[in-house]
Amino acid sequence: MKKILQLALGLLTGIGGFLEIGSITTAAQAGASFGFQLIWAIALGTICLGFLVEMSGRLSAVSKQTVVDALRSRFGFRFYIVVLAIVAAVSFLVLIAELGGIALSLQMLTGVGFPWWVVPVAFFIWVMLWKLKLDLVENGASALGLVTICFVVAAFRLHPHWGSVAHSFVPSLPTDNRAKYGFLAVSILGASITPYLMFFYSSGAVEDEWDESYIPINRFIAGSGMSVGGLFSIAVLIAAALTLRPAGINIEKFEQSALLLTGALPRWGFVLFALSLAFGCLGAALEISLALSYMFAQGLGWNWSENEPAQRDARFSLLYTIMIALAAIPLLFGVDPIQVTMISMALTAASLPFSIVPFLFLMNDKEFCGEHRNGWVSNSVVVIVIVIAFVLSVIAIPLQVMGG
Amino acid sequence: MDLVRDVLDKRLLDRDDTIIGRVDGLIIEVHGDSQPRVTHLSVGGPAVFARIGNWAASLAKLLGAHWGPKRGAPVRIAWSDIDHFGRNVKLTISCEDTEAMAWEDWIGEHIISRIPGGGSK
Amino acid sequence: MKVGHAAALVSVLVFFAGCTKPPSEKDVVDSMVSWIGTGDMATQAWLNHTTFDKYTREILELSSKRLGDQSDQLKEVAPAHSASLDSAATSAKRAMTSIARLVAANDAPDVRAQLDSLRSAKKIVLAASDSLE
Numbered sequence: 159m160k161k162i163l164q165l166a167l168g169l170l171t172g173i174g175g176f177l178e179i180g181s182i183t184t185a186a187q188a189g190a191s192f193g194f195q196l197i198w199a200i201a202l203g204t205i206c207l208g209f210l211v212e213m214s215g216r217l218s219a220v221s222k223q224t225v226v227d228a229l230r231s232r233f234g235f236r237f238y239i240v241v242l243a244i245v246a247a248v249s250f251l252v253l254i255a256e257l258g259g260i261a262l263s264l265q266m267l268t269g270v271g272f273p274w275w276v277v278p279v280a281f282f283i284w285v286m287l288w289k290l291k292l293d294l295v296e297n298g299a300s301a302l303g304l305v306t307i308c309f310v311v312a313a314f315r316l317h318p319h320w321g322s323v324a325h326s327f328v329p330s331l332p333t334d335n336r337a338k339y340g341f342l343a344v345s346i347l348g349a350s351i352t353p354y355l356m357f358f359y360s361s362g363a364v365e366d367e368w369d370e371s372y373i374p375i376n377r378f379i380a381g382s383g384m385s386v387g388g389l390f391s392i393a394v395l396i397a398a399a400l401t402l403r404p405a406g407i408n409i410e411k412f413e414q415s416a417l418l419l420t421g422a423l424p425r426w427g428f429v430l431f432a433l434s435l436a437f438g439c440l441g442a443a444l445e446i447s448l449a450l451s452y453m454f455a456q457g458l459g460w461n462w463s464e465n466e467p468a469q470r471d472a473r474f475s476l477l478y479t480i481m482i483a484l485a486a487i488p489l490l491f492g493v494d495p496i497q498v499t500m501i502s503m504a505l506t507a508a509s510l511p512f513s514i515v516p517f518l519f520l521m522n523d524k525e526f527c528g529e530h531r532n533g534w535v536s537n538s539v540v541v542i543v544i545v546i547a548f549v550l551s552v553i554a555i556p557l558q559v560m561g562g
Numbered sequence: 563m564d565l566v567r568d569v570l571d572k573r574l575l576d577r578d579d580t581i582i583g584r585v586d587g588l589i590i591e592v593h594g595d596s597q598p599r600v601t602h603l604s605v606g607g608p609a610v611f612a613r614i615g616n617w618a619a620s621l622a623k624l625l626g627a628h629w630g631p632k633r634g635a636p637v638r639i640a641w642s643d644i645d646h647f648g649r650n651v652k653l654t655i656s657c658e659d660t661e662a663m664a665w666e667d668w669i670g671e672h673i674i675s676r677i678p679g680g681g682s683k
Numbered sequence: 684m685k686v687g688h689a690a691a692l693v694s695v696l697v698f699f700a701g702c703t704k705p706p707s708e709k710d711v712v713d714s715m716v717s718w719i720g721t722g723d724m725a726t727q728a729w730l731n732h733t734t735f736d737k738y739t740r741e742i743l744e745l746s747s748k749r750l751g752d753q754s755d756q757l758k759e760v761a762p763a764h765s766a767s768l769d770s771a772a773t774s775a776k777r778a779m780t781s782i783a784r785l786v787a788a789n790d791a792p793d794v795r796a797q798l799d800s801l802r803s804a805k806k807i808v809l810a811a812s813d814s815l816e
Contacts, residue, residue, distance in 0.1 A: 221649070223649065227573065230584065234570065234571050235613045236614075239613075239614060267735075268737075269735065288680070290683070291683055401724075405720035405721075406716040406717055406809065406812075407724065408714065410717065411745065411749075413721075414717075416742075417725060420728035424731045424732075425732065426733075428734045458583070459573050459581055459582070459605075460581070460666065461580075461581055462581075469670050469681045472667070472669040472673070473666055476673055476674065479677075
């Protein structure tokens, strides 16, 4: 019974918690600028994420350790601190972007400028972590995130040519604007493959005391939750391809993407877009704040349970408090959340080898995973996608940056 | 046993399974011609920063002089207080017997408890 | 030390971000199409009661300002561009500014009239963009 509940909640988190500012922005830009052509990047990124999430759950179920615990134990302090610095820096940028996303959606709904919303939003997120238990935080945010299903409804109502959609699962190159195309592909991969999600997921598995009997459930949650989530991203891309692209709109400013649903869902499209953005980013902001604190606390051997009162794990609680406060500062000065999003997604893609390769070593280590070590399929899928993401980012980021 | 593989960087649990830190360093004594012997594990503080670099150690020392709990020496746990090794290093003593939790307690007392709602969920 | 490398990489990226090359004529005209399209879509959504007044006003003002910026940019990158493109951009800019004002006054019929003139200007800019292919 307990397992069925966990299965349902795991799926809820996978689906309701999938879309956030990174996936929405990158998919919308891709659809507006290149039609269906970049669907393959979403598919590739989502498959890779599904494999990685499954692995981190399996590692925790078998070894009773979180990914960060295992990284430090296996590779030692100096190595851990390098991985920590890279992943924490990139995740922190994403946290800024998510806070900005919530503030922007409130600006859309109320007309009050987003810098005014930053402090109340940061405070709200902090209070949720300070006072609520992990399950409530996670499931509550994911349940609200189910509103993002409106993108799927919109995609169907626009009657896409499904043959072309299917065709776009195979990568192809555009005739012009290749630099922008490459950069968007990199950003999509970076928005899909988020290392913080692995740390968050494995910490949850340890808090829920998973053992080897959870391996099949874990596989199901990771596989189906992430695939459905990926379909949501594809729905955003389809909606943008069929509404913004015909109007000639290239998204340069965030305000433009707010028009995404107004064609397919007249009457409610605008409000639904704002709510989707708000709840999607809320879930992600909560997860990232916790994941950042987990990274430090687990690696340094502090208490880290999100279910305990703040007093019991003082250093852990202080850490997320500081992170949330620091993330709010650039937004108060009017930093453009969309620029932060695009930069952080591209940097995530570029940093993947540093975070994922050591993790793959753990997944093939008998000491941590025993007989449940990775097979050749999991290893190959992840290695291939990470190599693609890294090579693309090394080529595309400098091109994009120099080309404007 | 392989000290680096089996002891260093492992998580430290006290008698009651409270996480009290990680094995951040090993203290080895050399007496004359006899074999070098590990006498203590060091936890947190200077041992960690020294592994990042000298600059980090000096910075930590500077900050520690003004902030936080005033503890004398770095936290050391005697080799004889180790119960057994495994996934974690389990101790026979309680966290109260060491100063390993000094920072946790200091932050809890000076910062967290002053913010409303820190004591309950 | 490797943290230092990462920091160096980031500063190199930031440095490159500072020295961007100027856009081509095609890029500028496409951006003009994009902003006129934005104004068009936002107005249509407002007429359908989908978007709120405040947002609609703001995005129209933004579109109009951006379109103005792009017209100025066009004068720099392609001084020899056609006069009809110039006048279409000016009239689109004017239409979007008026729509922003009319939205505040909740004057739907006049908004529709301005939308028509915005759309005829859009056709001219679109044609200019296509000719640059």
